[in-house]
Amino acid sequence: MNQNNPIPELFNDPIDRRGTHSSKWDKMEQLFDVSSDDGLAMWTADSDFATAPCVIQAVRDAADLGVFGYSWDHQEYREAVQWWMKTRHGWEIDTNWILTSQGLGNAIALCLDVWTEPGDGVVIFPPVYHEFSNKIEKTGRKVVECPLKREGDTYVLDLEEAQSRLSGDEKMLFWCSPQNPSGRVWTAPELRAVAEFAHRNGLMLIADEIHHDLVYAGIRFIPMDAAAPAFRDRLITLTAASKTFNIAGQRTGNIIIPDDGLRAAMMHRLNTLDYGPSALGVQMITAAYSPEGAEWVDAQIEHLNGNRQLFDATISEIPGLSSMPLQATYLAWVDFSGTGMTYDEVDTRVRRNARIAASPGPGFGPGGEMHLRFNLATQRARVQDACERLRAAFADLQ
Numbered sequence: 001m002n003q004n005n006p007i008p009e010l011f012n013d014p015i016d017r018r019g020t021h022s023s024k025w026d027k028m029e030q031l032f033d034v035s036s037d038d039g040l041a042m043w044t045a046d047s048d049f050a051t052a053p054c055v056i057q058a059v060r061d062a063a064d065l066g067v068f069g070y071s072w073d074h075q076e077y078r079e080a081v082q083w084w085m086k087t088r089h090g091w092e093i094d095t096n097w098i099l100t101s102q103g104l105g106n107a108i109a110l111c112l113d114v115w116t117e118p119g120d121g122v123v124i125f126p127p128v129y130h131e132f133s134n135k136i137e138k139t140g141r142k143v144v145e146c147p148l149k150r151e152g153d154t155y156v157l158d159l160e161e162a163q164s165r166l167s168g169d170e171k172m173l174f175w176c177s178p179q180n181p182s183g184r185v186w187t188a189p190e191l192r193a194v195a196e197f198a199h200r201n202g203l204m205l206i207a208d209e210i211h212h213d214l215v216y217a218g219i220r221f222i223p224m225d226a227a228a229p230a231f232r233d234r235l236i237t238l239t240a241a242s243k244t245f246n247i248a249g250q251r252t253g254n255i256i257i258p259d260d261g262l263r264a265a266m267m268h269r270l271n272t273l274d275y276g277p278s279a280l281g282v283q284m285i286t287a288a289y290s291p292e293g294a295e296w297v298d299a300q301i302e303h304l305n306g307n308r309q310l311f312d313a314t315i316s317e318i319p320g321l322s323s324m325p326l327q328a329t330y331l332a333w334v335d336f337s338g339t340g341m342t343y344d345e346v347d348t349r350v351r352r353n354a355r356i357a358a359s360p361g362p363g364f365g366p367g368g369e370m371h372l373r374f375n376l377a378t379q380r381a382r383v384q385d386a387c388e389r390l391r392a393a394f395a396d397l398q
């Protein structure tokens with residue numbers, strides 16, 4: 001990366017991640033049969049940008065010291081998280097509420113472990129982040145699907161329908177906000193309705209807010225805790241800097257718990273399993289959650305906004321394809337049902353003809369059947385290339 005570049009230019013630095021043990025680029029041939037020699041990696045949710053210069057400087061400072069021993073006293077880290085939540089999201093939190101996990105996939109599994117038993121039902125609202133159902137199944141719990149309703153070009157909640165799907169054996173609800181894969185940002189009344197639904201049904205409410213920072217102009221993200229503080233006695237909020245700053249490999253996430261009893265239960269589990277935060281992850285995030293980091297994130301959102309406009313304009317020109325207008329995230333949710341093709345036909349054209357590895361919609365559950373999710377967090381030239389490939393792969397429809 002050229003550190004002398006003005007910030008907006010950093011997002012167009014042509015970084016080649018192939019051969020760097022990047023799961024997004026180096027695992028795609030194995031998973032999608034799309035070689036990184038001529039293919040484009042647009043699946044898993046990490047970006048192709050070098051992280052913010054202030055974060056890179058923190059890693060350089062650590063390397064200059066050269067000692068990577070046990071770390072202690074993460075109060076500065078917790079204060080940085082507190083500052084970020086207040087300045088970026090208007091959310092006041094106590095530093096004592098913040099526990100750390102090895103990323104949020106890990107935090108999701110820990111929540112299941114602490115507050116549910118094998119056989120318990122866990123409510124999700126598909127199409128949604130596939131690891132919710134994977135982890136529920138792998139831990140021997142039961143997935144209870146309460147699908148979102150498609151209304152025009154967005155998703156809405158149908159809590160009456162959701163209520164009818166519950167059997168009374170449910171113990172937990174996973175809520176994704178902003179929503180992956182649709183990029184939907186929920187309103188305060190919607191958030192309160194979900195919290196009331198959890199309360200009515202005696203469910204622990206796990207709000208996964210990992211995508212909260214990459215929100216487009218004119219849209220306001222509201223944390224669940226800020227929207228529904230009356231329900232803190234059942235609320236766990238999961239946050240991380242990993243998507244925002246492209247540092248997912250550091251495996252550091254936050255489990256934010258205002259309720260003393262719930263926090264003690266999670267802390268006990270973390271202590272038993274001997275989980276401590278990654279020292280380097282903590283240093284990187286402390287540097288990230290700063291005015292310099294905030295400036296870099298604002299520039300990233302500008303860049304992503306240009307990418308989504310370019311991508312959506314192309315998709316809208318291909319008959320039968322539609323891209324859900326994104327309110328947040330760099331994940332474009334594309335519906336191919338208007339093509340009249342089968343999913344396999346669409347998948348073959350995208351992988352074999354366009355040579356693009358995109359996330360398969362069916363993996364996100366009901367509602368994802370005829371969709372693919374394209375990760376747009378890359379250099380503008382790569383998005384342009386993807387647009388041309390998709391145009392060519394579906395040329396017969398135009």
Ligand SMILES: Cc1ncc(COP(=O)(O)O)c(C=O)c1O
Nearest residue numbers: 045103104105106129180210248
């Ligand atoms: C909604 C959501 N939660 C959690 C994760 C995983 O987070 P981590 O990389 O911290 O395990 C992702 C990654 O894509 C995600 O989209």
